[in-house]
Amino acid sequence: MAKMKGGELIANYLVQEKMPYVFGICGHGNVGILDALYDVRDKIQLISPRHEQCAGHMADAYFRVKHKPVATLTSTGPGSANMVMSLATALSDSSAFMAITSNVPTSQHNRGPFQELYAHNQADFAQVLRPVVKRAFQPTRVDMLPLALRQAMDTMVTGRPGPVNLDIPYNVYQEEADVELPQASALHCAHRPGASDADVAATLNLLVAARKPVLFIGHGATLSEAGAEITEFAQLLGIPVITSPNGMGCIAGDHPLALGFIGRNGAYPANEAGRRADLVITLGTRFDDRSSSSWQDGYSWNFPKTQLVHVDIDPQELGRNYVPTVGIIADIQVFVRQLLTALAARADITAAAYAPWLGQVQGWQAEWETFVRPHFGDSTNPLRPEFVVGTLQKVLPEDVILCLDSGVHHNWFMQFWKARRPQSMLNSWGYSSMGFGVCGVLGAQLAAPDRPCVAVVGDGGFTMAPYVLCTAVEYNLPVVWIVWNNFAWGAIRDLQYGLFNGREIGTAFYKGQTGERYNPDFAAWARACGADGTTVTRPQDLAAAVEQALKNRRPCLIDVHVDADVRPPSTGTWQLPPIPYKEPVFGKPWVA
The missing domain is CATH 3.40.50.970 (Thiamin diphosphate (ThDP)-binding fold, Pyr/PP domains)
Incomplete structure (x- = not known):
C-alpha cells in the first residue's frame, strides 16, 4: 500500500x-x-x-x-x-x-x-x-x-x-x-437479469389469446438499449407501440407502428389503442399519472379488463398502480430477445391474428393526422406552436440530440415530435424540473461532441438559468438554445384559463401595471455573453435561423415568439385533485 x-x-x-x-x-x-x-x-x-x-x-x-x-x-x-x-x-x-x-x-x-x-x-x-x-x-x-x-x-x-x-x-x-485504489467496478450496466421460461411462455400464451395487443415502452427500454429488439418484435407481429417521453426513439417516431405518447397531451391514436387494447405488454414504464390520464378508467387504459404484462428491472414498480396479469423482473433488452427466440418455435402466434386491429389503429392515425396537420403549415405572427415543432422536425438533422425543459412547449413536443434515434430526446419527466433542458444540453454536447445538441426551453425556464451562455462560451460548446417565448408561465396560465375561468394571476410577464408584455431581449443577452443571438417573429425566418446556427457551430440562442393563445389538444385527461378532470378535446373515453 x-x-x-x-x-x-x-x-x-x-x-x-x-x-x-x-x-x-x-x-x-x-x-x-x-x-x-x-x-x-x-x-x-x-x-x-x-x-x-x-x-x-x-x-x-x-x-x-x-x-x-x-x-x-x-x-x-x-x-x-x-x-x-x-x-x-x-x-x-x-x-x-x-x-x-x-x-x-x-x-x-x-x-x-x-x-x-x-x-x-x-x-x-x-x-x-x-x-x-x-x-x-x-x-x-x-x-x-x-x-x-x-x-x-x-x-x-x-x-x-x-x-x-x-x-x-x-x-x-x-x-x-x-x-489502495479499489478494484474497478465490473458491474457497469452488466447486470442484466432475464425472465424465467415460465414467464416468457405465459407472455406468449397471452399473445395467443389476444386480438388487440399493444406495447408500451419507457425509459427502461432506453436504458437497456433495446430499441432494435423492440422494433423487430413489433414488426414481426404488427403490434403498435406506445411510448413514454423517455422511451421515444427506441422505435423511430416516424415508423408506421409508432403511436407516440399517451395521456392528456398524448396523441389520439395512442390513447385510442391504449383504452381499447385487450393486452398491454409494458416494457420499463411506471404508469404515472400523466401517462395514464390520472388512472381514470377508459381514458388511456382499461385495467383490469385489459390483460397486463409488466416488465421492469425494478421490482418496486411492478404493480405500483395497476396489478399485472404477469409481473416480470428483467432487463428489457434481455426479455425481448427471449421473446424473439421463443417466438420462433410458436407457430400459433402470427401477425395475421392482429391484422384487423392494426387496420383499426391505422384509421385512428389517419383521423388524427387529418385533424392536426393543417396547422403545421399556418403562417402566423406570432408563430403557431405546431409550425415551430414541424419546422424543427424538418430542419434538425436525424442525429440531433433534443433537450427539452419543462413548460408548455414540452406538451407540444410530447404530442408531435418524432424522435428518430434512442437517447436523442431528453426530458425531465418524473420531476419536471425547470432548468434541466437549459443546463442539461451542455452535458449532452460533452457526451456527443460531434452531434448537434439543441435545447428547446421556455422563456420562464431560461431566465432561471441564463448563466449557461457563459459556460458554453467558456468551453466552446456549440449548443443551440431555442427559447419558446410566449411571455408567460404558459402551462400554468393555461390551467388557470381551463379550470378557473381565465382568472389569471401570477402567470403572465408584464411590465409594471401597464399591461405591456415583457421579457428581456434574449438575443442581446446571448450576444453580451459572447454567443450568437437572433430573434424570430416571422414564420418564414425560423428555418434559416436554425440552419445558420447549426452551420456556425457556435453557442447560439434563438428567441422565437410563439402564440400564447393556442393550446395543445388533449386526447386523454389529467386530474389535479380535488379539481374535476376535463373531458378530452379530441376523442372520447371508452370502457369495455
Whole structure:
C-alpha cells in the first residue's frame, strides 16, 4: 500500500473508472481535492458551470446520452444544497451520476461550525440528500474511501440506475492513509437479469389469446438499449407501440407502428389503442399519472379488463398502480430477445391474428393526422406552436440530440415530435424540473461532441438559468438554445384559463401595471455573453435561423415568439385533485 491523500485517492479512482469529466464548482469545502484534480487534468477535465444545479443537470444529461456516469463536485452548505433539484430529477428518471459533496471537518462535528447542519445529528447533510439519491455514503476517514467509492459506483449503475452521494468531510481530502485504489467496478450496466421460461411462455400464451395487443415502452427500454429488439418484435407481429417521453426513439417516431405518447397531451391514436387494447405488454414504464390520464378508467387504459404484462428491472414498480396479469423482473433488452427466440418455435402466434386491429389503429392515425396537420403549415405572427415543432422536425438533422425543459412547449413536443434515434430526446419527466433542458444540453454536447445538441426551453425556464451562455462560451460548446417565448408561465396560465375561468394571476410577464408584455431581449443577452443571438417573429425566418446556427457551430440562442393563445389538444385527461378532470378535446373515453 502507498500513502495517499483522500483527494488523490478520489481523483485516481475517477480516472480508473474512465470518467472524462467532473462537473463542479469550487468552494472552501472542496479546495482540498482541487489540487489532486490538477495532477490528473490530462485524464479528467473539471468543467465549472456557474451554478451547482447546472452541474447536476449536465451530469444527468451526459448519462442519458452516453449511459456512462460522471461525477459532480460541490462545497459545503449552499453549494451542495443547490444539488437537490438536479439529484431529484435524475432519481425520478433513473439517471445516474456520482454527487461528491463536502462537509465540515470531523474535528468540528456537532460544534456548529460554518455551514454544518447539526440540529438532529452531526454533519447531517447526507440526510438532506437521502430522499433524492439511490444511496448516500459518508466516509469520515481516508481508509473508508476505497469501500465507499466502489460501493457507490456499483450502486449507481446496477439494476435501475440512479444518482449516489458521497458526502466527505473536507479534512479527509487532505489527510493521508495507507490505502489502495479499489478494484474497478465490473458491474457497469452488466447486470442484466432475464425472465424465467415460465414467464416468457405465459407472455406468449397471452399473445395467443389476444386480438388487440399493444406495447408500451419507457425509459427502461432506453436504458437497456433495446430499441432494435423492440422494433423487430413489433414488426414481426404488427403490434403498435406506445411510448413514454423517455422511451421515444427506441422505435423511430416516424415508423408506421409508432403511436407516440399517451395521456392528456398524448396523441389520439395512442390513447385510442391504449383504452381499447385487450393486452398491454409494458416494457420499463411506471404508469404515472400523466401517462395514464390520472388512472381514470377508459381514458388511456382499461385495467383490469385489459390483460397486463409488466416488465421492469425494478421490482418496486411492478404493480405500483395497476396489478399485472404477469409481473416480470428483467432487463428489457434481455426479455425481448427471449421473446424473439421463443417466438420462433410458436407457430400459433402470427401477425395475421392482429391484422384487423392494426387496420383499426391505422384509421385512428389517419383521423388524427387529418385533424392536426393543417396547422403545421399556418403562417402566423406570432408563430403557431405546431409550425415551430414541424419546422424543427424538418430542419434538425436525424442525429440531433433534443433537450427539452419543462413548460408548455414540452406538451407540444410530447404530442408531435418524432424522435428518430434512442437517447436523442431528453426530458425531465418524473420531476419536471425547470432548468434541466437549459443546463442539461451542455452535458449532452460533452457526451456527443460531434452531434448537434439543441435545447428547446421556455422563456420562464431560461431566465432561471441564463448563466449557461457563459459556460458554453467558456468551453466552446456549440449548443443551440431555442427559447419558446410566449411571455408567460404558459402551462400554468393555461390551467388557470381551463379550470378557473381565465382568472389569471401570477402567470403572465408584464411590465409594471401597464399591461405591456415583457421579457428581456434574449438575443442581446446571448450576444453580451459572447454567443450568437437572433430573434424570430416571422414564420418564414425560423428555418434559416436554425440552419445558420447549426452551420456556425457556435453557442447560439434563438428567441422565437410563439402564440400564447393556442393550446395543445388533449386526447386523454389529467386530474389535479380535488379539481374535476376535463373531458378530452379530441376523442372520447371508452370502457369495455
